[in-house]
Amino acid sequence: MPLTLDGGREEPVAGLDANEVFQKYLGRLKEQIPTNQRMTLIHCPTFNFDSLNIVVARNRSYYVYPPTGLQCLKAALSDLDIEVDILDLNYLLLKKICETEDADYLDLTPLLDEYFDSNDVSVVGVSAGVTVSNVFDIERHPFVQTLNYLAAKGRYLVLTGGVIANNECHSLLRKDLTHFVFDGEAELKLRFFLGQWFGFEGHARTPGIYFKYENQILETREDRDVVDFKWDVITTYDNIPVEGYNEVGCLSPFSRMIGRESKYGTVQLVRGCRAHCTFCGVTPFMGAKVRHYSIDTVLSEIEFLVEERGVSHIEWLDDDLLVDREIAVQLFKKMIDRKFGVTWAANNGLIASSLDEELVRLMVESGCVGFRIGIESGNDQILRRIKKPASTTTLRKASKTLAKFPELFVVGCYIIGFQGERYEQILDTFKFSLEMNLSWSGFAVCQELQDSNVEGEFESDLENENPEGRKKITDFVPSKESTERAINPGKEQYDSIFDLPGDAIPSPEQLNEMWFAFNLFANYIYNKNLRRGGAPGKFIRWVQVIQLGYPCNAVISMFLYLAYLLDGQTANASDQLERTRNNLKESEYWVKRFKQYGLDRVMESSPEDSSGAQKILQEFRDRCDSMMECV
Ligand code: SF4
Structure with missing residues (x-):
């Protein structure tokens, strides 16, 4: 051979x-x-x-x-x-x-x-x-x-x-x-x-x-092996101090939103994913065959975690939890019957086209507090190119279904900067994130990695044979890339990202700037929960958690200040206003960012109540509307 x-x-x-x-x-x-x-x-x-x-x-x-x-x-x-x-x-x-x-x-x-x-x-x-x-x-x-x-x-x-x-x-x-x-x-x-x-x-x-x-x-050579998992995972918890993991970290913003003291665990129903998105490593790693653990095995593990280890929040590790609707329905019904009393989330993400009203209702009744959905792009051409199992039509339908469940916290996940993606296509994604009107929009930038498998003495041969072989795609969140958690720090001045020609292919630096602007606009300035009739408490619960990861971020503290005012929590609002002042005092970077988007207005004339907060938020939105007029 x-x-x-x-x-x-x-x-x-x-x-x-x-x-x-x-x-x-x-x-x-x-x-x-x-x-x-x-x-x-x-x-x-x-x-x-x-x-x-x-x-x-x-x-x-x-x-x-x-x-x-x-x-x-x-x-x-x-x-x-x-x-x-x-x-x-x-x-x-x-x-x-x-x-x-x-x-x-x-x-x-x-x-x-x-x-x-x-x-x-x-x-x-x-x-x-x-x-x-x-x-x-x-x-x-x-x-x-x-x-x-x-x-x-x-x-x-x-x-x-x-x-x-x-x-x-x-x-x-x-x-x-x-x-x-x-x-x-x-x-x-x-x-x-x-x-x-x-x-x-x-x-x-x-x-x-x-x-x-x-x-x-x-x-080694043989026909591909497919793992049909039949072993008992519960016995392996012997030396895993699962009840102490929440003392040193979290599973996701969802687990922290439930409360730091809440002990958590993870479970899995499905191995693999039905889709083959071009940027994702799940299917190449797990194989194309989707397999289910038995429902009874999953329920036993949840029961063990709850009763033996004191767990009260569960995170699904699945990449495609809802691939088989019937199995998912059975699982959620049995979770309801067994009255585990756990909350759960799906931070790995669900496929939006699988969400229908009956299923989402069962999810909520079985303890679901929130999940991510992979939207990736608001441009159908890009969605087809990356082989996403979704179109803007199916995603809009999911958005309508989810609007019926305001108790859920749903994060739409988007990627900008796919190879060759034009500025106008990226803008479609941003506009679509506003249209989806979910609880939060998680933006990431697509990054091409140097394939370190291709180097040294073999480099030139492989380049000749397969130039595409050098490319590996991953997505990243720019704000997590540095200890200071700043985007393009050290620049004298930040250029507007809204006046690029539509057919421009943005540079990595411009993509980072777009990430900053999209995150600011979609999650803060235009956030539905900071508008009249919104639920500022929901915004506060999530952003408080985000703030733990970005303690010096002046945008976060400033919008928390406004949200607390909207929610009538004036003492907490004062704390966040003070924190914003300190964050600005400590960081020239945040001073420049505030000026760039006119946020410094709040520091000059700080509102003291809900109507003042609403007024200034409307001013921000008007200003952003005019910044985006040309797009
Ligand atoms: S649907 Fe999600 S997990 Fe499945 S291949 Fe696409 S990105 Fe990966």
Whole structure:
């Protein structure tokens, strides 16, 4: 059988096939690495080490998810004669930041030493989590740091998996940071691999285990494995302190909106997604086949979390929770019958076309407080191009349905700056976000990443073969990219983004400016809950949470001040006005931003009651209307 090399080129090597080379390589490693029947799975920190903000961490604003993916792997290995432990570095590091003073939190060595000095294991699996990409561009990236630590010890068999490991597969192997990379869902691959390593019989061979042999990147060959998950995840909670995760972080703004003291957990009904959006890694990673966990299994896990671990808020990890309407209906009905008393949210997002009134009603009755929906674009041409399972027509229909459920907090998610996207198409997205009239609009900028798998000695060949192969697409929120959480800081003056020619393709800097303007306009100035007849309390509950992540943001404090006035909470309004003054005093950046959009008017003549707040908000809207007149 031919070997697969970089870029899919196939060449025979010394008459051996990839699977034979795999066995040979394992044999070689067994001679070098001491073996015992103990394995540790590491969940790396998922926040960006380049922009760590200690205040934000201590506000418990970073995401701390239970390591569900690793728990699934542990469950899948439960019948093998191996002791498997999970080391949740994300949780431990945030706990350390919250509880101790330390000069250098971002050095993971003390945490790793503490663990490995007292745990004698021979196999270590490392997952990078999903939120931090560009691993080799970020100083002390936690994933790379962990792998360097293990490589320096030289006594562990190191396995890697997860989205980031898959993206960086070839680079990780070439740099000798891992022995094997597991592609996509890893349960069956790991069972096969450990069977080979420890000598357990009867585990079918799988494809998708990458390794480096004599300077070539190879992959085991077999028909694609599809994981039909049948194992019991509940048993894996033994060493997961799930009841303490809310003490060091949150799951999403939804979980924080419920209250910091609310213990939370995660569950999953569906693996995979029916769609194939071009910018999204879910389907390539999970495979095209959508699978359901049994409803009873999911209900048992919720019951366990609620009754045994005190959890009162649940987050669905699904990428397509509503793919099978009948199953979703049954699930929500049973949740209602079982009276779990939990709230739940779907921060990963729901597909809008699946929302109908009966289903949404059941969602609300079963505890739903809110969710995101992936809208991405307000331009049908772009929606078709990115293969989004939606059109502006179906999205408008969803908006009408959702308007009947004002108790829900629904965030519409948009991406601007797709490759070749014209300014006029981006403006369609902004205008559509206003038309959708949801509780919040989450904008992100599309970013093309350098593919670090394509480098070094193979670079020129691959560029010639497949120039598109260098492109990886991701989306990011510009305000999270720096510790100060500012957009294009340091500029003398900010240009208007509303006078570009319609056919212009905006630069990355212009896209960041658009992100700033769209976020300000859609979420603050035009927010439906700050208009007459709106629900300022709903705005306050959400924006209070956002403020924990952006404590120095003067726009947030200023609009919270106005919202509190609208809601009749004058003491809280005064606090936020004072906070705005301080934020402006501390930051030339925010002074310039206030001037740019005429927000400084509030500081010159600050309203003292609801009607004053309403008047100034209307002035803002009039001013923005005139700024946008030309578009
Ligand atoms: S619908 Fe969502 S999860 Fe599914 S492929 Fe598209 S972006 Fe990804």
